Amino acid sequence: MKRLKLIFMGLYAAALSALGQSPASQVLHLDKGWSFSEGGKDKWQEATVPGTVHQDLLRLKLLPDPFFGTNEQQVQWVEDKDWEYRTSFTLTQEQVDHSGALLEFKGLDTYADVYLNGALILKAENMFVGYEVPVKEVLRAGENRLNIYFYSPINKTLPQWDSNGFDYPADNDHHDKHTSVFTRKAPYHYGWDWGIRMVGCGVWRPIELKLFEVADIKDYYVRQLSISRDKAEISNELEVYSIEDTDTQAEVVFTCSLKGQEVMVNKVPVVLTPGKNLVKSDMTILNPSLWMPHGWGEATLYDFKTEVRKAGGQVIDQVSCRSGLRTVRVVNEEDKDGKSFYFEVNGIPLFAKGANYIPSDIILNNVKEEDYRRLFRNVKAANMNMIRIWGGGIYEEDYFYQLADENGILVWQDFMFACTSYPSDPAFLNLVEQEAHYNIRRLRNHASIAMWCGNNEIIEAIKYWGWDKKFSKEVHQGMFTGYNKLFRTLLPNKVKELDPDRFYLHSSPDSANWGRPESWGWGDSHYWGVWYGVQPFEVLDTRLPRFMSEFGFQAFPEMKVISTFAEPKDYALESEVMKAHQKSSTGNSIIRTYMDMYYHVPEKFEDFVYVGLVLQGQGMRHGMEAHRRNRPYCMGTLYWQLNDSWPVVSWSSVDYFGNWKALHYQAQRAFSPLLVNAIEEKGKLNFYLISDELNDRNNLTLESRMVDFSGKVLKKEVRKVNMKANSSTCVWEQDSASAATAQQRTDALLLLTLKDSKGKVLDKQTFYFEKPKALNLPETTVKQKVKYMDGACEVTLTSDKLAKDLFIEIPVQGAQFTDNFFDLLPGESKTIRITSPLLKKTDKTNIRVTHLRQTY
Numbered sequence: 001m002k003r004l005k006l007i008f009m010g011l012y013a014a015a016l017s018a019l020g021q022s023p024a025s026q027v028l029h030l031d032k033g034w035s036f037s038e039g040g041k042d043k044w045q046e047a048t049v050p051g052t053v054h055q056d057l058l059r060l061k062l063l064p065d066p067f068f069g070t071n072e073q074q075v076q077w078v079e080d081k082d083w084e085y086r087t088s089f090t091l092t093q094e095q096v097d098h099s100g101a102l103l104e105f106k107g108l109d110t111y112a113d114v115y116l117n118g119a120l121i122l123k124a125e126n127m128f129v130g131y132e133v134p135v136k137e138v139l140r141a142g143e144n145r146l147n148i149y150f151y152s153p154i155n156k157t158l159p160q161w162d163s164n165g166f167d168y169p170a171d172n173d174h175h176d177k178h179t180s181v182f183t184r185k186a187p188y189h190y191g192w193d194w195g196i197r198m199v200g201c202g203v204w205r206p207i208e209l210k211l212f213e214v215a216d217i218k219d220y221y222v223r224q225l226s227i228s229r230d231k232a233e234i235s236n237e238l239e240v241y242s243i244e245d246t247d248t249q250a251e252v253v254f255t256c257s258l259k260g261q262e263v264m265v266n267k268v269p270v271v272l273t274p275g276k277n278l279v280k281s282d283m284t285i286l287n288p289s290l291w292m293p294h295g296w297g298e299a300t301l302y303d304f305k306t307e308v309r310k311a312g313g314q315v316i317d318q319v320s321c322r323s324g325l326r327t328v329r330v331v332n333e334e335d336k337d338g339k340s341f342y343f344e345v346n347g348i349p350l351f352a353k354g355a356n357y358i359p360s361d362i363i364l365n366n367v368k369e370e371d372y373r374r375l376f377r378n379v380k381a382a383n384m385n386m387i388r389i390w391g392g393g394i395y396e397e398d399y400f401y402q403l404a405d406e407n408g409i410l411v412w413q414d415f416m417f418a419c420t421s422y423p424s425d426p427a428f429l430n431l432v433e434q435e436a437h438y439n440i441r442r443l444r445n446h447a448s449i450a451m452w453c454g455n456n457e458i459i460e461a462i463k464y465w466g467w468d469k470k471f472s473k474e475v476h477q478g479m480f481t482g483y484n485k486l487f488r489t490l491l492p493n494k495v496k497e498l499d500p501d502r503f504y505l506h507s508s509p510d511s512a513n514w515g516r517p518e519s520w521g522w523g524d525s526h527y528w529g530v531w532y533g534v535q536p537f538e539v540l541d542t543r544l545p546r547f548m549s550e551f552g553f554q555a556f557p558e559m560k561v562i563s564t565f566a567e568p569k570d571y572a573l574e575s576e577v578m579k580a581h582q583k584s585s586t587g588n589s590i591i592r593t594y595m596d597m598y599y600h601v602p603e604k605f606e607d608f609v610y611v612g613l614v615l616q617g618q619g620m621r622h623g624m625e626a627h628r629r630n631r632p633y634c635m636g637t638l639y640w641q642l643n644d645s646w647p648v649v650s651w652s653s654v655d656y657f658g659n660w661k662a663l664h665y666q667a668q669r670a671f672s673p674l675l676v677n678a679i680e681e682k683g684k685l686n687f688y689l690i691s692d693e694l695n696d697r698n699n700l701t702l703e704s705r706m707v708d709f710s711g712k713v714l715k716k717e718v719r720k721v722n723m724k725a726n727s728s729t730c731v732w733e734q735d736s737a738s739a740a741t742a743q744q745r746t747d748a749l750l751l752l753t754l755k756d757s758k759g760k761v762l763d764k765q766t767f768y769f770e771k772p773k774a775l776n777l778p779e780t781t782v783k784q785k786v787k788y789m790d791g792a793c794e795v796t797l798t799s800d801k802l803a804k805d806l807f808i809e810i811p812v813q814g815a816q817f818t819d820n821f822f823d824l825l826p827g828e829s830k831t832i833r834i835t836s837p838l839l840k841k842t843d844k845t846n847i848r849v850t851h852l853r854q855t856y
């Protein structure tokens with residue numbers, strides 16, 4: 001919901017009064033003149049608001065760069081201090097004469113006492129809610145002082161920790177006293193197995209002063225009652241709060257438009273009674289243009305606007321929102337295999353392709369709109385249609401969901417609870433209720449939001465993570481009781497009350513558990529047998545979920561990222577600095593074990609980093625393809641994890657600086673809307689065609705060409721094939737034994753090309769019969785020709801022999817490559833365009849090319 005902001009300008013006011021109107025409301029942004037001090041020290045320095053205390057301390061060089069070396073330790077003292085923020089602002093007599101004044105705090109992190117002109121106006125205690133405080137009585141003409149006293153979230157909750165009787169099992173909270181569970185603050189601030197610990201505080205979202213007359217709009221809900229291709233039935237539901245003592249005659253105008261053209265206008269006469277008023281108005285939109293997820297068509301958005309007008313026409317308040325018309329049904333029903341889990345969008349089953357999203361930065365205010373735009377460009381480029389906002393982070397910015405709406409990316413929205421049990425006393429439940437109320441109302445108009453989920457892995461944890469042994473029977477039993485209060489009662493009731501058309505899942509996963517085969521057919525699944533269970537990637541072919549909501553594998557970020565936090569002397573897996581950037585205690589040894597299964601493990605650190613990237617990409621790709629191949633049994637795959645919140649070794653596919661790891665390129669390939677996929681299963685070599693398109697494709701040709709690593713074509717087979725819409729079909733099978741000889745298995749590859757009847761290539765994939773370490777990869781020199789330009793360069797690569805998993809490296813963070821981590825085929829010439837505003841023609845930036853055979 002966006003408020004139309006009237007910026008108070010003399011000229012504008014004069015123009016309005018000439019029309020017999022006066023500006024009814026105005027919004028002042030209180031983002032200037034801030035300073036901060038350690039609590040009680042009275043040593044004030046300039047502050048940025050919105051922002052966080054870490055950001056301010058860093059700007060003033062009072063903290064070392066927390067990402068560098070082992071500096072994380074040097075910044076921990078911040079969490080034990082209180083911090084004060086203050087500013088002042090000036091109001092004219094005319095401004096204070098408005099009969100309504102609301103101070104809106106869109107996000108305070110977390111425990112804060114707020115004083116306006118010396119009066120305590122708010123005690124905040126939840127990072128995830130916005131507060132609205134009526135301040136008419138406290139404001140004055142001239143200077144107004146606003147002071148915010150933030151308490152150390154650690155010290156604030158230590159008494160609770162002391163009296164609790166047991167330490168909560170929040171192992172990602174990197175402190176021996178797990179206080180994070182008591183505080184409604186982003187869990188990942190306290191550390192995670194990919195996260196730096198920086199428990200800060202601050203005004204993390206804007207503060208606005210709204211001055212108005214008569215009434216203000218508290219909420220605008222565009223409820224989609226029923227949507228079909230013929231018509232959309234909408235209910236406009238408005239909550240207006242009148243500050244008048246008596247009834248006010250008014251008119252509410254609801255407008256729906258599409259691309260600037262009005263589609264529907266409803267005018268509703270109303271009598272606003274003092275206090276809260278609800279205004280409802282139904283709308284029917286004929287032949288609506290439906291919102292489609294990425295890959296299925298346009299993500300059409302309608303503009304909904306509502307104005308409350310006084311008799312006489314003067315606008316009292318107005319809000320607008322953009323929303324797409326669509327249906328999303330989560331089909332989670334018992335069937336012969338257990339319990340299905342899939343999304344049906346506009347009546348059509350959707351195979352969900354995507355990843356799990358964590359907050360983009362440990363310092364949230366570092367994330368700019370351009371960063372979110374880049375994130376969604378990356379999501380779309382990898383052919384995704386869904387992301388899961390995982391429960392250990394934050395409820396994202398409005399802008400985030402706006403981009404998801406515009407780009408056709410469905411959002412699986414967790415509530416912010418992850419991997420530990422939580423308190424469930426009345427005070428805590430009350431905080432959670434406010435948080436659910438605030439965020440459901442804030443977000444429910446977004447077409448992109450596909451479902452709500454109570455938490456990440458908590459029911460699984462209470463049942464299976466050994467807490468029955470770690471805690472007394474009574475405590476363990478209490479965890480179930482508390483769980484039911486929070487996730488099976490409070491949150492679903494809030495969703496039912498405020499967003500009744502959306503599906504709620506109490507936890508992800510709901511019942512499937514990777515260690516229990518009998519549970520695999522039941523709902524969504526987090527399969528961690530790959531990685532934690534050190535099982536080969538091939539198990540993903542058969543240990544199939546109904547919907548994979550998490551599976552993952554780590555890799556180091558590439559060397560240009562490592563070099564931002566480590567010096568060459570630290571380039572060793574077990575150096576202090578590298579260990580400070582590897583938060584998974586078993587991570588390095590797991591990577592090495594897998595590398596040994598599939599690759600020659602290189603000696604050199606730089607090569608280990610490179611092969612690790614290749615390993616992560618290829619292994620995960622194997623899983624994504626298995627999941628797609630096995631639709632409709634399995635109907636989605638969201639890998640762990642999309643992004644990073646600082647430079648670190650992690651499961652991400654895009655690193656902190658926006659560089660794609662090999663995994664992101666592999667996701668792009670594996671998620672291709674039309675995919676050719678070969679796999680050896682039970683003595684057969686099977687060829688699958690997998691389509692996410694909504695129309696069949698007929699009269700296609702599938703060519704399988706066997707090429708040895710020097711480029712000699714050994715075999716060529718061409719088949720006429722059809723590709724069924726929105727499905728996976730095995731179109732061709734061969735006996736493995738006849739498909740390739742023993743020597744061909746190690747010395748040749750299959751190049752699979754799918755073409756339409758006009759010869760246009762629809763997809764192209766390579767297939768190897770053996771693991772990389774069993775292949776007789778040739779030594780070869782890759783020749784490169786580079787064309788430098790401002791903002792871009794083009795590299796043309798050729799090689800006489802196969803150069804497998806070729807990686808092009810340039811020392812520019814966040815540069816975009818049209819392709820990378822690919823197999824350069826013998827004799828092929830491939831041109832890659834690299835773009836970055838930092839590239840200068842005259843710099844002749846160094847371009848390094850590595851391929852697998854060079855690492856042993």
Ligand code: NHV
Nearest residue numbers: 193194419456457465526528532550640
């Ligand atoms: O460890 C990687 C990720 C986490 O960052 C994140 O919390 O929800 N991960 C692993 C698991 N879930 C998640 C699976 N957890 C277990 C594995 C093995 C035993 C117990 C738990 C994400």
